[in-house]
Amino acid sequence: MLFKSLVPSLRQLTGALALGTLLAAQGAQADGRTLETRFGSVSVDADVQRVVTLYEGALDAAVAVGIKPVGAITTRGGDGVASYIQSQLSDTRIVGTARETNLESVIALQPDLILTSSRLSKEQYQLLSAVAPTLVPDFNMFEQDAWKKESLFFARALDREEQMKQVLGQIDQRTAQVKTRFDQALPDSGRQATLARWMPQGALLMSDKLFAGSLLTAAGFEMQDAGIIQAGRPHSSPLSQEKLSLIDGDWLFLATLNEDGEQALEAARQSPAFLRLDVVQNDHVIPVDGQLFSSASGPLAAGAILDRLEQAIEQAGQ
Known part of the structure; x- marks a missing residue:
């Protein structure tokens, strides 16, 4: 089931799929966390276990802080995740592409958190939010260090912000070392x-x-x-x-x-x-x-x- 035919199909989901949706859509506990997103404040449970990423940057950020999503989309031009990260995600199920997400596949995974790109539409957000808390970052992809801001946003959702700060610090150090070599060459x-x-x-x-x-x-x-x-x-x-x-x-x-x-x-x-x-x-x-x-x-x-x-x-x- 792809987003282009979601509205009538979603209403027809019954039985196990509907039950899974209702369970996944329960609100966050008091000791969870709330993030500001493109579509308003979203609360996330304290203990996130099953994460689905519908954006390559979200997948990368999750794996970088030790989280292996249960579902992800294919990389552009491929039929799986990108080769540079593939070996770390052998058990991750593909649930669509950057253009189209298979909602039934997402529901079947019973996620308790969905991470997406800033380009997700309001209609798609509303559909996904019925399945689990859905986080849409509110950053302009063309602004300086947007990818770092996104990575911190996703890490905050996963309660791994400090780990991400360390990872990004290491990338900054490595970048400086590469630049020094470049200046010498x-x-x-x-x-x-x-x-x-x-x-x-x-x-x-x-x-x-x-x-x-x-x-x-x-x-x-x-x-x-x-x-x-x-x-x-x-x-x-x-x-x-x-x-x-x-x-x-x-x-x-x-x-x-x-x-x-x-x-x-x-x-x-x-x-x-x-x-x-x-x-x-x-x-x-x-x-x-x-x-x-x-x-x-x-x-x-x-x-x-x-x-x-x-x-x-x-x-x-x-």
Whole structure:
């Protein structure tokens, strides 16, 4: 049962499904906690046991503080969770995608907490709230350190805020170390970089304000988006061959919407316009995991991106 047909179907749920919904929707105990969300205050029981995440950033944050959700959505471009986190979630059940959630699958898991993205609609929120307390963060994904604020929000819901603060502190230290290595490897010039996703219909220039772009900036790269991305959009429209030069620069991080960045590079090499780019001629194209660099967010994803940046910095210093 997907959200696009939820309203009539939800009313028809009876028997065990209805009972599970009623039990899961009970209010929080007095010793629980209350969080301010996009749709108002939401109370959460003190002892959360069964968590469902409908957003990759929420899944990442939960696992980072030792919680393994019973349900999650697939990563974009995949049929399971992202590869960088997959080994830690062998028993987690898939309950939908970023576009559509299977409500019956969520109800069957009998969650006592549901974590979602800030983009969840009011209609979907109301449906999910009938199943369990549903937390929708109220952060603009384009504001500075939005992913850190989200991670702390989800950790607070799980009563693991102090653990998350320690995790984020470690990420900050690691980022500073990577930047120091970057400063030693490269002079002040030659640091302009772009992040692009190679698609069959044309390359997409990714916003430098998103999760991966913010980490690239923190590590020392000077991110650029050519001024062609509309406000509030995560990426540009597909670029024609004539406009492909907009992704040119000192460095190019190139991804597809799957885990294999090498596929993006091989596809791009079929384009004469791509081969003419200075960044290609200088061998400064870095193939990256598309699930990680263009879809994921959270502290574990940050650590995986920093691992890849260290490899890129080694290349930069050669």
